[in-house]
Amino acid sequence: MSDLHLEVKNLIIDALGLEDMTADDIDSTAPLFGDGLGLDSVDALELGLAIQKHFSIKIDADSKDVRQHFASIDSLADFIRSKQQGGQ
Structure with missing residues (x-):
């Protein structure tokens, strides 16, 4: 598992409160x-915001x-x- 994959997984767990x-x-x-x-869909919104903040990227x-x-x-x-x- 790449570092980025691990970081994304941990972000999902933290942002969505998946303590178990x-x-x-x-x-x-x-x-x-x-x-x-x-x-x-609520999780999607929370996850999208967490990703934008954590990785300093914009999601359209x-x-x-x-x-x-x-x-x-x-x-x-990916x-x-x-x-x-710098990709679109």
Whole structure:
């Protein structure tokens, strides 16, 4: 697991108050919403704000790709990495 993956997992746990989970409990490829981790739309808002603050990046909630970026830990880490490298 990369450092960024671990950082994102721990941020999810902290931001959403998932005290009964550890980073090892979260599968990097499993869906974050629905049948995977089971997050909902309120969690998505809280997570989006936490990611913007923690990583100092901007997330365009109206972007057609935002749902895809939040699909899993892997896709979220790729999105954060691209934003930090100046990607759109």
